[in-house]
Amino acid sequence: MKWVVGWFRGIPSKFVALFFVVMVAVMAIALTVKEADPYSYVVSAAFFIIGIIVSYNIAAAAGVESALAHFKDVVVGSTNIGLTSIKKLSDTPPESISKKTKSSFRFFGIAGEKFLKETLEKTEFFRRNKTPGLVKIMLMDPFSNDLDRLSADKGKQRDFRNKIISTIKMLNDLRENGYHFELRLYPKKPPLRLLIVDGVVTALSVYEADSSGWKNAQLIFEGKDNDDSLAPYFVETFDDLWERGVNINLDQRAGALYPFRLEDQSLSLLRHGSKVEKVKIGMVHGRFQPFHHEHFEYVLHGISKSEFCIIGITQPDIKLVEECQILPHRGTMEGNPYSFEDRKRMITLSLTSWGVSEKRYKIVPFKIDCPAASLPEIKLEFGAEVVHFMRVFSEWEEYKKKLIEDHDMVVEVFRPSHSDYMTKNVTGTLVRELISSRRNWKDFVPFGTRMVVGAMLGRSK
Numbered sequence: 001m002k003w004v005v006g007w008f009r010g011i012p013s014k015f016v017a018l019f020f021v022v023m024v025a026v027m028a029i030a031l032t033v034k035e036a037d038p039y040s041y042v043v044s045a046a047f048f049i050i051g052i053i054v055s056y057n058i059a060a061a062a063g064v065e066s067a068l069a070h071f072k073d074v075v076v077g078s079t080n081i082g083l084t085s086i087k088k089l090s091d092t093p094p095e096s097i098s099k100k101t102k103s104s105f106r107f108f109g110i111a112g113e114k115f116l117k118e119t120l121e122k123t124e125f126f127r128r129n130k131t132p133g134l135v136k137i138m139l140m141d142p143f144s145n146d147l148d149r150l151s152a153d154k155g156k157q158r159d160f161r162n163k164i165i166s167t168i169k170m171l172n173d174l175r176e177n178g179y180h181f182e183l184r185l186y187p188k189k190p191p192l193r194l195l196i197v198d199g200v201v202t203a204l205s206v207y208e209a210d211s212s213g214w215k216n217a218q219l220i221f222e223g224k225d226n227d228d229s230l231a232p233y234f235v236e237t238f239d240d241l242w243e244r245g246v247n248i249n250l251d252q253r254a255g256a257l258y259p260f261r262l263e264d265q266s267l268s269l270l271r272h273g274s275k276v277e278k279v280k281i282g283m284v285h286g287r288f289q290p291f292h293h294e295h296f297e298y299v300l301h302g303i304s305k306s307e308f309c310i311i312g313i314t315q316p317d318i319k320l321v322e323e324c325q326i327l328p329h330r331g332t333m334e335g336n337p338y339s340f341e342d343r344k345r346m347i348t349l350s351l352t353s354w355g356v357s358e359k360r361y362k363i364v365p366f367k368i369d370c371p372a373a374s375l376p377e378i379k380l381e382f383g384a385e386v387v388h389f390m391r392v393f394s395e396w397e398e399y400k401k402k403l404i405e406d407h408d409m410v411v412e413v414f415r416p417s418h419s420d421y422m423t424k425n426v427t428g429t430l431v432r433e434l435i436s437s438r439r440n441w442k443d444f445v446p447f448g449t450r451m452v453v454g455a456m457l458g459r460s461k
Contacts, residue, residue: 082229085220089205092218094119094195097203101125103134106196106238108186110140110150110160110207113167120174120181127179135181136238137171138245139164142257143293143446146189150207165257172254184245187443194238200224202234246293246444247425252391252414256301260354279387282306283378285366287314289336289428290435290453291346296446299347301414302389303360310382311347312366316340337432340365342452349448368400375407387412393424 085092098105098119105126107116116137120126129135140146142164147157171183195203200223205216223231284302288295303309318336338346344363351361367374378386388404388411390397401411426444434441435453442450 082221082223082226082231083219084222086217089193089216089218092203092220094193094203094218097195097197097201097220099123100201101197103198104196105135105198106194106235106242107136108138108190108192108194108238108241110190110193111163111167112139113163113170116167117170117174120179126181129180132180132182136184136242137181138184138186138242139167140190141185141187141246141293142168143296144187144189145442145447145450146187149189165260168250169254169258172250175250183250184242184247186241186245194234196231196235196238199235200229200231202231204234247423249423249425252301253297255414256297256304259304260300278305278307279385280306281308281310281382281386283310283312283382283386283388284390285312285314285368285388287336287428288338288343288347289315290338290431290445291343291350291449292426292428292431292445294424294426296350298389298391299351300354300356303351303356305389305412306387309361310378310386311361311363312368312378313340313343313363314366314368316365316367335429335432338452342456346446346448346452349451350446351448353447368403371403371407375404375409379407379409384409386410389414 094115095118098107098115099122101119101123102125105119126135140160142161147160150160151157168183171181175181190207193205193207202221202223203218205218207216221229221231221234223229282302282305284299286295286298299309299311302311315336318333318339347363348358352358364378366378386409388409390401390411391414392398392401401413404411431441431444434444435457438457441453445453
């Protein structure tokens, strides 16, 4: 390393800086010439910025302060890409940028609870905004299997997950207090932290494993009155990533996940605010063909509300599938590829990965299509005080609710505040189609489903 430092110091700093600039510029031009489609410009810009960040960090590591100064002068002064600042993220807190918001706001990151809370609560624009689409927030999905890319340490992975869950809960509280915004979850590790204010000011920095990235360089671009600025490219990048994000029912996700915190490999209840009221025995049910993230959210909700939770798997015998006029795909072989035991393993492995003890629940067959037999069986084994937790998406759930109530059992329905019906953002049909076409199905299912389905696909090769 010493000879590298010596080599750097032996070259005039201005030439070092110019070398860095020429190197990344040639890379960008080469990419632009090679690619004929419009996206090549985005690719070129991305590589250009990567080159800047790498060059900056190499120079910083080598201790060539004067080269850095010239490098910044050349990039900011001699080019017209709109780059106005290269500083450590800790030296230019994103709040200082976001609090200047006048018309629109986009944020993409892992969690950012403190930053988002301070920004939304202390900025006039967010307090008076009534158009959700003007404020777009995208966080990493706490169900993501990419948590291990943030850290190899299981404890730190747990901490990242808890931070995301806390941010989701905080945002739900703000929405209930009248704030308007859109929220999506990104199924992968965010490639960078991206903040865009009013469509013209962009601040970006990169994440590193086992680090929040606060020591990394943050680049700030100004796009106002500058047609050559790179700021618009990052607006396009955000919009592209936004389309890949997953919508969620925010109030349901916050209510389901916030009571859980993984500590010492066990499940415990967060004691923030009032204690969650629990029923003695609760029940959730579904076909779970296959068990995906919204199913997992629903099951966690039932467990958090119950001292003991029954998890009923409907259509348990896929060789004897019952027809369903209200929801026809329920009664097809194509819609029921996984056996009762397959689905039971999906659920058990997923809950175990979140530290949920098997003493907290029991998975049973539940023939909701034959209520005259199945509901009395539930009452006989678990008692008449079982409370059925349901989410209502359509007439089918309304029909099931009536069947259960007709057998003198209690149903507690979770309904969103803005509608009679919840929105399905992930469906079993979608996941089955992704699996059959060998596309990216793993982003939509929890650990247990990835293990079970992955093993089945491996055997079918």
